[in-house]
Structure formats: C-alpha cells, structure tokens
Amino acid sequence: MPPRDDAPGPPTDPAELRRLFFRVFPAVALAMFGAALDQTIVAAALPAIARSLGEVERVSFVVVLYLVANTVAAPVYGRLGDAFGRQRMLLVALAVYAFGAACCALAPNLAALGAARMVQGFGGGGLIALPIALIAEAVPPRERSRFQGWIAGIFTTASALGPVAGGVLTELFGWRAVFLLPLPLAAIAAWLAATRLGGASKGQRRGFRFDWPGLVLFALFVGPALLALDQARRLTPGALAVGAALALLAAGALLLLLRQERRAGDPxxxxxxxxxxxxxxxxxxxxxxxAAFVGCIAFLPIYFAAVRGLSPAQAGLALLPLSAMAGVGAVVAGSLLARTGRTMAWAGGGLALAAAVLGLVALGVGVLPLWLLALLLALVSMGFGATFPMVQISVQVAAGRERLGAATASVQFNRSLGAATGAALLGAVLFGALAAAGGDTAALFVALVNRGPDALAALPDAARAGFRDDMVAAFRAAFATAALLAAIAAWVSTRVPLRRV
Structure with a gap:
C-alpha cells in the first residue's frame, strides 16, 4: 500500500496555513472558475448557435464533445502533473483551453465548432484536477477541509452565473462572445500561476514513459460510453439502438484498457x-x-414547467436552492472534518439526509407547496454537498503525495461519468413511466424536452390536466430513483476503510 498523505509536510499553525492557502488559491481560483463556468455558460447559447449554423438536431454535440474531451483529459493531466510538476501542466492546460476557446469563437460551421470544443475540453480537463491537487500540496489533509468553502464557492458561483452570463452575452454580442470570455480569464490565471506557484512540486520524472496505448483505449472507452448515454436520453428506438452499439464498443475498449494498464510501466x-x-x-x-444530484438538476426544469406551470425564469429561481446549497453543505462538512478528523461519518449523514428528503419529495411531488419544495431541495443539496470534501480528501490521503494528481483526477472522472449516467438513468425512468401511461403522453414529453413550454400551449385544458397527472407519476418514479441512488451511496460510505484523517 502506498504511503499515506499524512506525513509531516506543510505547517499546521493556523496563521501559516492561511498564508499558504491564500498564496496558492488566487493562482488557481480563476482556472477553476473558468472550467466550472464553461460547463453551464454554453447551454444558454445553444439555440443561437443552432439558428446561426443551421443544424438544430446536432447542436447538443457542442456540449457532449466537450464533456468527452474533458473526461478523457482529467487523468492525463493528473498523471503528467505527478511526473512533470503541476504548475507546469496547469500552464499547459490554460494554453490549450484558451486556444480551443478562440477556435470556437472563429468556427465557421458546426463541425469546426465541435472539433474546437474538443480542444477546449481537453484543456479544461486539467483546470479542476490540477488546482485542487495544488491546494492539497500546500495544505495538510485535516486542515485542508477548513478551506473547502472557498473551493465550493468557486463552483457554486460559476454554476449560478453560467446560464445568466451566457444569456446576456449571447443577447448583446452574439453567441461567439461566450467563447471569447475565457481568453482574458485564462491569461490572468496563467500570470497568477506563473508568479505564485513557484514553490509547487517539480514532479517525479524518474524514467517516466507516458502510456499512449492506455490513453487511446481510455478515449475509446469514455467517448462511446458518454455518447451512448447521450443517445439513451433521446428516448427514441433508433437512438437506443445506436446507444447499445456504442455501449458494446465502450465495453470492449474497457476490457482492453484493463489489460493494458496491468502491464504498463507507467499506467x-x-x-x-x-x-x-x-x-x-x-x-x-x-x-x-x-448521478442523483445532476439527474435531478437536469429534469427539474421540465417538472417546474409541466407540473407547476412556471416560466423559464421562475423555474431557474426555483432550481436555485438545489444548485446553490451544495456549497453550504461542503462548508459545514469541511468544518466538522477539521474539528473531528472524521470523514465518511459526515458524508454518510449527508447522503442519508438527501435520500430521506428525496423520498419525501417523491411522495409529495404533486401537492407540496412550492416554498416547501424549495426548502426540501435545499436540504437535499446540502446533503450532497457534504460528500464533496470528504471524497476528495479521503482519496488524496489514501493515494499519498507522489500520486496526488492522479488520485484527484480520478474523482473528477468518476463525477463526470456519474453525472452523465444519472441524467440518462432518470431520463429513462421518466420516459418509461410516461410510455407506460399510454396515449400521447410520451410524445408530449419529448416535445416538451425539445421545444419547451410552447409544446403544451395548444392543448385543451382536460388534456393538459391529464398530462400533468401523468407527469406527476413519472417524476415520482424519478425522484424515488434519485433517493435510491443516494441511499446506496450512503451505504457505500460505511464501507470506505479510511474513517479519520
């Protein structure tokens, strides 16, 4: 077993810890902010991109291709950061990310935009794992949790600002402005990284040979797997058949990948x-x-529109407690970890809370007052947020300092794959429940996903009420599925051997 990340290293004096953290944090905050912002800001520009480039049916690949490249890149930067130094690789990631964003802004058609988004995503893959590993390098494990509020605040702020900033930029300056915003952010982040991270580890190069076959096989696993999940969300027989073929390809690549990694010198x-x-x-x-968290976020806007009759702006406000309170949960859990040293006890408690509250939401999905539903969703978000610092610190401690980057990147990869799987799973549950209801319910649901509330405008009142009842039953099944995922995660937390740092 590798040495744990609990050897004497950074100081534990509170004043010195604050100095260390705030030396590193500004240098990595903009990088993390840009990467987190880019996961949501482009969504607001998709309709304008579709109108401009004229390929509505394929425009979702702008998001999917970025996610594929981002997921593939995470372990690459983690491994190279361990070998060649995380400061150096952060500068490389920023350069690749900025170059990809510039190519996106200049793209003449959707194919070029998709290729540029892959380049941007490959740069973005390093802009979360590397900064978190750099912070872990400066601050010891138990005290590291004291600063989780700052890290969680970056993601919470970016997630909240992304759709708003994307909408404003698209409306005022056109969709290309969305891809120009990362350029000054990346330039400032690169300057801060070059001037403030001089004390970072230079890496452990000793005879390092990059695992190119592993990278190819990993890409052949991740790409088809995420594309298969995207096809599964389209809810049509043809798309499901394509998704099944892609899933088989991903499974074959995974088997070969496991064989390659067992025999590679530097896997x-x-x-x-x-x-x-x-x-x-x-x-x-x-x-x-x-899976549970992102699955809820992905389909709650449809619930608010179809069942509650909210406008898009009202639905965004109603969704805010679920998307924003995770940061609060991370802060509270981080404080408890710093005081007690316990990790999975707090994660398990948060997940148990989330599972129980999601169960209540499932039971009352059609009758809960909107204010009470918002309060319950805030509790769910806090419960999920309590896991963020616990998972990151547990993995980093178990991996040891020499493999800090690879371990941090593994968390990012699993979160991305879990998010895509959760969205696909809850979509399948929703569609299955609506298909079982019979009639035109499933077709109306697909129209609602593709066209928004306008798809229901022409329906008679009786048909709209019937559709609402079917939607309530379908979302009850979806929330119950999310509750089950959270409950399984709570059980898994009891099986993690490392309980204290």
Whole structure:
C-alpha cells in the first residue's frame, strides 16, 4: 500500500496555513472558475448557435464533445502533473483551453465548432484536477477541509452565473462572445500561476514513459460510453439502438484498457491506485452522488414547467436552492472534518439526509407547496454537498503525495461519468413511466424536452390536466430513483476503510 498523505509536510499553525492557502488559491481560483463556468455558460447559447449554423438536431454535440474531451483529459493531466510538476501542466492546460476557446469563437460551421470544443475540453480537463491537487500540496489533509468553502464557492458561483452570463452575452454580442470570455480569464490565471506557484512540486520524472496505448483505449472507452448515454436520453428506438452499439464498443475498449494498464510501466490509470479500497469506494460514492444530484438538476426544469406551470425564469429561481446549497453543505462538512478528523461519518449523514428528503419529495411531488419544495431541495443539496470534501480528501490521503494528481483526477472522472449516467438513468425512468401511461403522453414529453413550454400551449385544458397527472407519476418514479441512488451511496460510505484523517 502506498504511503499515506499524512506525513509531516506543510505547517499546521493556523496563521501559516492561511498564508499558504491564500498564496496558492488566487493562482488557481480563476482556472477553476473558468472550467466550472464553461460547463453551464454554453447551454444558454445553444439555440443561437443552432439558428446561426443551421443544424438544430446536432447542436447538443457542442456540449457532449466537450464533456468527452474533458473526461478523457482529467487523468492525463493528473498523471503528467505527478511526473512533470503541476504548475507546469496547469500552464499547459490554460494554453490549450484558451486556444480551443478562440477556435470556437472563429468556427465557421458546426463541425469546426465541435472539433474546437474538443480542444477546449481537453484543456479544461486539467483546470479542476490540477488546482485542487495544488491546494492539497500546500495544505495538510485535516486542515485542508477548513478551506473547502472557498473551493465550493468557486463552483457554486460559476454554476449560478453560467446560464445568466451566457444569456446576456449571447443577447448583446452574439453567441461567439461566450467563447471569447475565457481568453482574458485564462491569461490572468496563467500570470497568477506563473508568479505564485513557484514553490509547487517539480514532479517525479524518474524514467517516466507516458502510456499512449492506455490513453487511446481510455478515449475509446469514455467517448462511446458518454455518447451512448447521450443517445439513451433521446428516448427514441433508433437512438437506443445506436446507444447499445456504442455501449458494446465502450465495453470492449474497457476490457482492453484493463489489460493494458496491468502491464504498463507507467499506467495512465494505475490498477494499484484505483484498486485501493478507500479510493475505489470513495470514487463509487462520488459517482452515485453525482448521478442523483445532476439527474435531478437536469429534469427539474421540465417538472417546474409541466407540473407547476412556471416560466423559464421562475423555474431557474426555483432550481436555485438545489444548485446553490451544495456549497453550504461542503462548508459545514469541511468544518466538522477539521474539528473531528472524521470523514465518511459526515458524508454518510449527508447522503442519508438527501435520500430521506428525496423520498419525501417523491411522495409529495404533486401537492407540496412550492416554498416547501424549495426548502426540501435545499436540504437535499446540502446533503450532497457534504460528500464533496470528504471524497476528495479521503482519496488524496489514501493515494499519498507522489500520486496526488492522479488520485484527484480520478474523482473528477468518476463525477463526470456519474453525472452523465444519472441524467440518462432518470431520463429513462421518466420516459418509461410516461410510455407506460399510454396515449400521447410520451410524445408530449419529448416535445416538451425539445421545444419547451410552447409544446403544451395548444392543448385543451382536460388534456393538459391529464398530462400533468401523468407527469406527476413519472417524476415520482424519478425522484424515488434519485433517493435510491443516494441511499446506496450512503451505504457505500460505511464501507470506505479510511474513517479519520
């Protein structure tokens, strides 16, 4: 078993810890903010991109291709950061990210935009894992949790600002402005990283050879897997058939990848690292949490529109407690970790709370007052947020300092895959329940997903009421599924061997 990340290193004096953290944090905050912002800001520009480039049916690939490249890149930067130094690789990631964003802004057609988004995503893959690992390098594990509020605040702020900033930029300056915004952010982040991170580790290069076959096989697994999940969300027989073929390709690539990584000298995905019980169980917990969390976020706007009759702006406000309170949960859990040293006890408690409240939401989905539903969703979000610092710190401690980047990247990869799986799973549950209801319910649901509330405008009152009843039953099944995922994650938290840092 590798040495744990609990050896004497950074100081533990509170004043010195604050100095260390605030030396590193400004240098990595803009990088994390840009990467987190880019996950949501482009969504607001998709309709304008479709109108401009004339390929409405394929415009979602602008998001999917970025996610594929982002997920593939995370372990690459983690492994190279361990070998060549995280400061150096952060500068490389910022350069690739900015170049991809500039190419997106200049793209003449959707194919060029998709290719540029892959470049941007490959840069963005390093802008979350590397900064978190750099912070972990400066601050010891237990005290690290004291600063989780700042890290959570970056993601919470970016998630809240993304759709708003994307909408404003698109309306005032056109959709290309969305891809110009990262350029000054990346330039400032690169300057801060170059001037403030001089004390970062220079890496452990000793005879390092990059695992190119592993990278190719990993890409052949991740790309088809995420594309299969995207096809599954389209809810048509043809798309499901394509998704099944892609899933088979992903499964074959995964088998070959596992064989390659067992014999590689410097594996991209170390079997020893990922097979360590604390790491794989904490990552499984993280994937399940992301599946339930992102699955809820993905389909709640449809619930608010179809069942509650809210406008898009009102639905955005109603969704805010679920998207924003995760940061509060991370802060509270981080404070408890710093005081007690306990990790999974707080994560398990948060997940149990989320599972129980989601169960209540499932039971009362059609009758709960909107204010009470918002309060319950805030509690769900806090419960999910409590897992964020616990998973990250547990994985980093179990991995040891020499493999800090690879371990941090594994969390990012599992969160991305869990998020995509959760959205697909809850979409399948919703569609299955609506298809079982019979009539035109499933077709109306697909129209609602594709066209928004306008799809229901021409329906008679009786048909709209019937559709609402069917939607209530379908969302009851979806929320129950999310509750089950959270409950399984809570059980997994009890099986993680590392309980205290």
């Amino acid at each position: 991209l995905l170390s079997p020893d690292l990922l097979g360590e019980p604390t790491i794989w169980r904490a990552n499984l917990l993280s994937a399940l949490t992301s």
